[in-house]
Amino acid sequence: MISIFQNYGGTLLYGLGQTLLCSLIALVLSLIIGTFFALLEESPSKLARGIARVYIEIFRNIPLLVITMFFFVVFPLYVVKMNGFTAGTIGLTLYTSSFIAETVRAGIKSVDPGQMEGARANGLSFWQSMRYIVLPQAFRYVIPPLGNQFVNLVKNSSTLAFVGGFDLMYQGNVIASSSLQTIAAYSAIGVLYLVITLPISYYMRYLEKRLA
Amino acid sequence: MLQNFINAYSPDNLRYLFGGLGITLLVSVISIIGSFIIGAILGIIRYVKIKYVSAIVGVVIDVIRNLPLILILFFTYFGLPNLGVKPEIIPAAILAMTIFESTMLAEIVRSGIQAVDSGQMEGARANGLTYWQGLWYIVLPQALVKMIPAIVSQFISLVKDTSLATIILLPEMLFRSQIIYGQNTNYIIPMFVAIAAMYFVVCYLLSLLARHLEKRQA
Numbered sequence: 001m002i003s004i005f006q007n008y009g010g011t012l013l014y015g016l017g018q019t020l021l022c023s024l025i026a027l028v029l030s031l032i033i034g035t036f037f038a039l040l041e042e043s044p045s046k047l048a049r050g051i052a053r054v055y056i057e058i059f060r061n062i063p064l065l066v067i068t069m070f071f072f073v074v075f076p077l078y079v080v081k082m083n084g085f086t087a088g089t090i091g092l093t094l095y096t097s098s099f100i101a102e103t104v105r106a107g108i109k110s111v112d113p114g115q116m117e118g119a120r121a122n123g124l125s126f127w128q129s130m131r132y133i134v135l136p137q138a139f140r141y142v143i144p145p146l147g148n149q150f151v152n153l154v155k156n157s158s159t160l161a162f163v164g165g166f167d168l169m170y171q172g173n174v175i176a177s178s179s180l181q182t183i184a185a186y187s188a189i190g191v192l193y194l195v196i197t198l199p200i201s202y203y204m205r206y207l208e209k210r211l212a
Numbered sequence: 213m214l215q216n217f218i219n220a221y222s223p224d225n226l227r228y229l230f231g232g233l234g235i236t237l238l239v240s241v242i243s244i245i246g247s248f249i250i251g252a253i254l255g256i257i258r259y260v261k262i263k264y265v266s267a268i269v270g271v272v273i274d275v276i277r278n279l280p281l282i283l284i285l286f287f288t289y290f291g292l293p294n295l296g297v298k299p300e301i302i303p304a305a306i307l308a309m310t311i312f313e314s315t316m317l318a319e320i321v322r323s324g325i326q327a328v329d330s331g332q333m334e335g336a337r338a339n340g341l342t343y344w345q346g347l348w349y350i351v352l353p354q355a356l357v358k359m360i361p362a363i364v365s366q367f368i369s370l371v372k373d374t375s376l377a378t379i380i381l382l383p384e385m386l387f388r389s390q391i392i393y394g395q396n397t398n399y400i401i402p403m404f405v406a407i408a409a410m411y412f413v414v415c416y417l418l419s420l421l422a423r424h425l426e427k428r429q430a
Contacts, residue, residue, distance in 0.1 A: 057412075057416060057419075058412065060415075060419070061368075061372075061411065061412045061415035061416045061419065062372075062408050062411050062412055062415075063372035063373070063374075063375040063376075063386070063411055064372070065375045065376055065378070065386060066375060066386060066404070066407060066408055066411060069386070069404075070404050070408075073393075073400060073404075074400055074401060074404060077397070077400065078401075151278065155278070155279070155280040155281070156280070157280075158280035158281075158282040158283065159282070159376070161282065161379075162378075162379060169280060169282055169283065172283070172286075173286075176286075176290065182290050182291050182294050183287070183291045183294050183295075186283060186286050186287055186290075186291055189283065190279055190283055193278070193279055193280060193283065194275060194278055194279065197278035197279075198274065198275075198278050201274065201277070201278055202274075
C-alpha cells in the first residue's frame with residue numbers, strides 16, 4: 001500500500017482534490033436549495049408546501065446514481081453538453097438537498113413556536129421572523145446532522161467514478177488496473193476517504209453530545 | 213416521442229425491467245436480513261461493553277461506516293479474487309451490502325437498546341433473572357419495537373444503494389435499462405422515466421410505512 005502512495009501520489013492527490021471540490025460545491029448548493037425548500041414547507045401557502053413536498057419526495061426516493069446518470073446521459077442529448085464532474089455534482093446536489101431540506105425542517109420545528117409568535121406579535125412579517133428569529137436558532141440544532149450529511153456527501157461523491165469524474169474512486173480504479181495491486185490500491189483510497197470522513201464523524205458526535 | 217415510449221415499453225422490455233426490480237429486491241431483502249443478524253450481534257457487543265472487544269468492534273464499525281459503499285463493492289468483487297476467493301456477482305453484491313449495512317444496523321440496535329428505560333433491566337435483575345436473561349427476554353424485545361422504523365428507513369437506503377452494484381454488473385434495474393437503451397437511443401428517456409418511477413414507488417411506499425410505524429410509537 002505504501003508503494004501505491006509513493007508511485008501514484010500525484011494521481012491520488014488529484015483525485016482527493018476532485019472529491020473534495022465536488023463535495024464542497026454540492027454542500028454549499030444543497031444547503032441553499034435545501035433551506036429554500038424547508039422554508040417553503042413551513043410557509044403558510046398550501047401551494048408552496050405542496051411543491052416542496054413533491055421536490056423532496058422525488059429526490060429522496062430515487063437513487064443518486066439514477067439522478068446522476070440522467071444528467072450524464074440525457075442532458076447532453078437534448079439540452080446541453082456537460083462533463084462527468086458537472087453531471088455528478090448536479091446529481092449529488094439535488095439528491096443531498098432533499099435530505100438537507102428535511103434536516104433543516106426538523107431544526108425549524110425544534111425551535112419553540114413561541115419564538116415565531118413573539119416575533120409576529122412584535123410586528124415582523126412571517127419571512128422576517130423566519131430570517132431573523134427562527135432560522136438562527138434552528139441552525140444550532142442542525143449543525144451535527146448537517147455534518148453527517150457532509151460525510152455522506154463525500155462518500156456519495158464516489159458515484160462520480162461512474163461518469164468519469166476523475167474523483168478518488170475513479171483514480172483508485174485507474175491505479176488498481178495499471179498497478180495490478182487491486183487490494184493495495186483500494187486500501188490506499190479507503191485510507192484517504194477515512195482521512196476526510198472519520199474526523200468529521202467524530203467531531204459531529206462530540207457536538208451532538210454537547211448539545212444534548 | 214410518444215411512439216418512443218410505446219415502443220420502449222414493449223412487454224419483453226417491461227418483463228426484463230421488472231426482472232431487474234426482482235433482483236434489486238432479492239439482494240436488498242437478503243442483505244437486510246443478514247445485516248440485521250450481524251448488526252444485532254455487533255450492536256449488543258457495543259452495548260454490553262466487553263473489555264477491549266467492544267472498543268475494537270466500535271472502531272471497525274466506524275471505519276466501515278465512513279467508507280463509500282462502492283469501495284466495499286470493489287473490495288468484495290475485485291479484491292477477494294486476489295485472496296483466492298472468486299465470488300459470483302450476486303453473492304458479491306449481497307456480501308458488500310451486508311458488510312456495509314450491518315455497521316449501520318449495529319448503531320441502530322445499540323441506540324434502540326439504550327432507548328429502553330434502564331429500570332427494565334433493574335426490574336429483571338431484581339426478579340432473579342441473570343444479566344443475559346434480562347437482556348434477551350426483557351430489554352431486547354422492547355428495543356426491537358423501537359428500532360423498526362429506523363430499520364425500514366435503512367432498508368430504503370439499501371434498495372437505492374443496490375443501483376451502485378451496476379458497477380460490478382449486477383443485472384438489476386439500472387443495469388438492465390442501460391442494456392435496453394444501448395440498443396436504441398430513442399429509448400433513453402422512456403427507460404429513465406420507467407426506472408425512476410419504479411424506484412420511486414417502492415421507496416415512497418416504504419417511507420410511508422416507516423412514517424406510519426414512527427407515528428404509532430410516538
